[in-house]
Amino acid sequence: MSGPAVDLEIRGRVLTDDGVVLRRVAVSGGRVVTLESLSGLAPTVAHDAGTVVVELADDEVLLPGLVDTHVHVNEPGRTAWEGFATATRAAAAGGVTTLLDMPLNSIPATTDVGALEVKRAAAEGAVAVDVGFWGGAVPASLGHLAALHAAGAFGFKCFLLDSGVPEFPALSTDQLHAAMTEIAAFDGLLLVHAEDPDVIAAHAVPHTTRYAEFLASRPPEAEVRAVETVLAAARATGCRTHVVHLSAADALPALAAARADGVRVTVETCPHYLTLAAEDVADGWTPAKCCPPVRGAANADRLWQGLVDGVIDVVVSDHSPATADLKLLGTGDFGAAWGGIASLQLGLPLVWTAARARGVALEDVVRWMSTGPADLVGLADRGRVAVGARADLVVLAPEEELVVDVARLRHRNPVSPYDGARLRGVVRRTYLAGRPVTDDTTAGRLVRREETP
Known part of the structure; x- marks a missing residue:
């Protein structure tokens, strides 16, 4: 025998570039x-x-760990909403082995190097999976x-409109152009929450328990117009640009x-735009509030087609939790409740259950939730089961x-719109760099962009 001594060998069905095949995986x-x-x-x-x-x-089938x-x-600042220890354990339980943390809603927001270091210090030694960080482009950070x-x-x-936290x-349209020009100079990546502030202001409903009224307050036009603004700026500047959490399928042609x-x-x-439908959101059911909102079933069908056609590249959680009181569960006020879906642990079974019902293969789900996100952010050493790749692996029972x-x-x-949902796809084990992740694991690393191979 030749080659290195192995720490772990897994034998069985493995999802590879050749599909699901019988393989011996040595780590x-x-x-x-x-x-x-x-x-x-x-x-x-x-x-x-x-x-x-x-x-x-x-x-069981062995998959690459998901990249969310x-x-x-x-954390820090709003750790009562979520923290690194709890979030990364939820991630591991759902088969996510790498996550990237958004620059809000922590305090301080990650809009300068000092705040990034504060965030890293809060996460150090507390994470069960690998964690990287996005920066924030706000008016004060432009030029830096x-x-x-x-x-x-x-x-x-x-954001192109109020983010919800002060x-x-x-950014204004002019500031968006300035940010894109700056970022294009070093070939960075800009993520945009694309809803048009003028359209939203014209349809505002401050208080309502009726989901139909809340949905009408954030019409597809708001996303379409904002996406057109973003595309015009990207075309003018050459900046690499990523539209986050697309809800309105009307924006797909542009x-x-x-x-x-x-x-x-x-x-x-x-997942919530692919698996929930406005027709099923009861009045006052604020666990389902998010911005942009969950739209109708026909819109979800078009989003699925956008994935199949390759117009939509990836599926990620937008895990945006809050304390139960901020969801206003008692009053059911969609206008005033915090907008965010907590689903980090459930993304894989949610999307797989819906994909399976549509005749979409597990390979496609993994491409959208693992390989695609890894490639998006330059983490080419994960998101696939392949020689040389990190041994971030998930054992899934897809039919359980x-x-x-x-x-x-x-x-x-404990707030989620999926409470009581019957799903398929149970994550039985998660491995990070070839080692099983348990409730006591804090072996996750803090990854930086420059570390990417």
Whole structure:
């Protein structure tokens, strides 16, 4: 036998570039070193007394760990909403092995290098999976974004309208152009919350318990107009641009046309836009409030088609939790309740359940939730089961059913619109760099953009 001694060998069905195939996966030093057919031949890597051998059950399949590039951890400052320990344990329980933390709603917001270091200090030694950080593009940070980029931020998030928290103000159209010009100079990436402030202001409903009224207050036109603004700026500046949490399928034609013209734009959507429907949101059911909102079932069908067609690139959680009191569960006021969906642990079974019902393959789900997000942020050493890749791995039982019990989810506050939902796809084990993640694991690393191979 030749090659390095292995720490872990997993045998069974593995999702690879060739589909789901029987393979022997050998791990050494936290990376996959061989990926061999289970043909009865002797392995080409050396085993010793310390090698852990795992035989997958017949109903299990080995996947690459998911990469969730849109997570609001909120620590420090709003740690009562969520924290690094709870968020990363929820991530691991859901098969997410790398997450990127948004620059809000923590205090301070991650809009300068000092705030980034505060965020890293809060996370150090507390994380169960790998964590990276986005920077923020706000009016005060313009002209200083290169320093955040050099400090390892993966890119920059901005809003075109009120973000909901005072420490993270929006950019005007002129400021958006300035940010894109600055970021394009070092070939960074700008993430945009694309809703038009004028359209939103014209349809505002401060208080309502009726979901139909709340939905009408954030019409598709708001996203379409904002996306057009973003595309025009991206076209003019050449900036790499990513539209976050697309809800309105009406924006897909403009995005597809811009990409065909060479505009450097990518798009994400989220499990809630693919699996929830406005027709099913009861009046007063504020756990389902998010901005932009959950729209109708026909809109969700078009988002699915956007994924299949490649106009939408990735599916990420936009895990945006808050304390139960901020959801105003007692009054059911959609206008005043915090807008955000807590779903970090549930993304894989949510999307897989819906995909399976539509005849969409598990391979596609993994591309949207693992390989695609990893590639989006330059983490080419993860998001796939391949020789040389990090051994961030998930054992999934794709046909096993689960019923969501919000009290047993690992994120901090027991609020979720999915409580009681019956799903398929149970994550049985998660490995980070070849080691199993448990409730006591704090082996996650803080990753920086410059560390990317």
